[in-house]
Amino acid sequence: KNQVEQSPQSLIILEGKNCTLQCNYTVSPFSNLRWYKQDTGRGPVSLTIMTFSENTKSNGRYTATLDADTKQSSLHITASQLSDSASYICVVSAGSQAGTALIFGKGTTLSVSS
Amino acid sequence: DGGITQSPKYLFRKEGQNVTLSCEQNLNHDAMYWYRQDPGQGLRLIYYSQIVNDFQKGDIAEGYSVSREKKESFPLTVTSAQKNPTAFYLCASSSIRGGSNQPQHFGDGTRLSIL
Numbered sequence: 480k481n482q483v484e485q486s487p488q489s490l491i492i493l494e495g496k497n498c499t500l501q502c503n504y505t506v507s508p509f510s511n512l513r514w515y516k517q518d519t520g521r522g523p524v525s526l527t528i529m530t531f532s533e534n535t536k537s538n539g540r541y542t543a544t545l546d547a548d549t550k551q552s553s554l555h556i557t558a559s560q561l562s563d564s565a566s567y568i569c570v571v572s573a574g575s576q577a578g579t580a581l582i583f584g585k586g587t588t589l590s591v592s593s
Numbered sequence: 594d595g596g597i598t599q600s601p602k603y604l605f606r607k608e609g610q611n612v613t614l615s616c617e618q619n620l621n622h623d624a625m626y627w628y629r630q631d632p633g634q635g636l637r638l639i640y641y642s643q644i645v646n647d648f649q650k651g652d653i654a655e656g657y658s659v660s661r662e663k664k665e666s667f668p669l670t671v672t673s674a675q676k677n678p679t680a681f682y683l684c685a686s687s688s689i690r691g692g693s694n695q696p697q698h699f700g701d702g703t704r705l706s707i708l
Contacts, residue, residue, distance in 0.1 A: 483635070511694050522597075522683050522699030523636075530694060568635070572694075581697075583635035 481506045483571050483584035491590045496559055500587045502552040502569030510572040510580075514543050514554050517566045517586070526554070526567075559591045595620045599684050599700035605708045606671065606678060614669045614703045616684035623689045625667035626697065629653060630681040639682075642667055643689055671705060679706050 486501045504512070511530045515523035527536045527543040529552070535544050540557045556563055566586040574580030597618045606612045618625065624643045628636040638651030642661040656675025661667055667686075671678045681704050685697040 513696065520702070520704075522599075522685075522701045524699070525696040528694060528696055581636075581638070583637075585633060585635045 481571075481573055481582045483569055483582045485567075485569050485584040485587050487587060488585075489588040489590070491592060492559055494559060494561055494591050494593050498556050498559060498589065500554045500556075500567050500569075500589070502554070502584060504550050504552070504569070504571045504582070506550075506571040506573045506582050508573060509547065509550075510574060512543075512545055512552050513570040513572070513581075514541070514552075515568040515570060517568060519565070523568055556589075559589075561591050561593060564589060564591045597684055597686055597698055597700035599682075599703050601703060602701070604703055604705045606705060607708050609673045611670055611672050612705070614671070614682055614684075614705070616667045616669065616700060617665055618667075618684075618686045618698075618700075619665060620686055620688075620698060621664075622686035622698070623664070624687045625661070626685045626687075627651075627657070627659065627667070627669045628683045628685065630683055630702075636683065639669065681705075 483504045492498050513528045514526040517523040526538050526541050529545045542555045545552045566588050568586045569584040571582045600615045626641040627639040630636050637653050639657050640659045642648035658670045681702050683702045684700045687695045687697045
């Protein structure tokens with residue numbers, strides 16, 4: 480069964496600190512892995528998309544890594560800001576056609592406090 | 594600015610009533626999608642469409658219906674057959690050029706509740 484598991488479920492950190500969110504998946508066939516940020520009451524916004532051949536991708540203070548052998552990904556947030564408080568969703572694409580076989584994780588809720 | 598507009602932001606449904614959620618995009622995307630988001634759950638696909646006048650059922654299509662008469666619009670109807678409609682509904686779109694590596698762009702959702 481295709482699954483995406485995220486940990487931790489929630490996380491509280493102080494402003495300015497770094498943090499790392501984890502994503503483990505059992506999805507076949509694997510096409511790509513995405514990280515989204517979802518603010519409360521808003522739609523998700525894409526942070527990164529990585530294919531099988533990519534093992535790291537950055538978007539500002541966000542850096543995603545992918546280990547296709549162990550089927551693990553992480554999202555590292557550097558020098559956190561209050562605006563980073565959100566849910567971070569890991570999504571794995573299992574299909575060759577756009578958007579038709581996305582497996583969504585349940586998300587990690589990050590709270591950044593001052 | 595290009596984007597996806599969902600309306601209304603909040604919607605209340607009475608027993609036995611059908612309600613329609615609007616989704617409009619001006620990104621010139623061919624593909625559009627409807628997801629349902631419940632607390633503590635991952636997004637689940639309701640319906641998707643990759644071309645005008647064609648759409649496919651997702652994982653949880655029962656109790657829902659859609660139409661795709663225009664490229665820009667993909668309305669979702671929550672019918673009275675959907676016994677547990679309370680959820681946050683998200684519409685998304687993406688380009689189909691370049692295969693599955695295209696990001697999905699999401700609207701800001703409609704929160705549906707039962708009266």
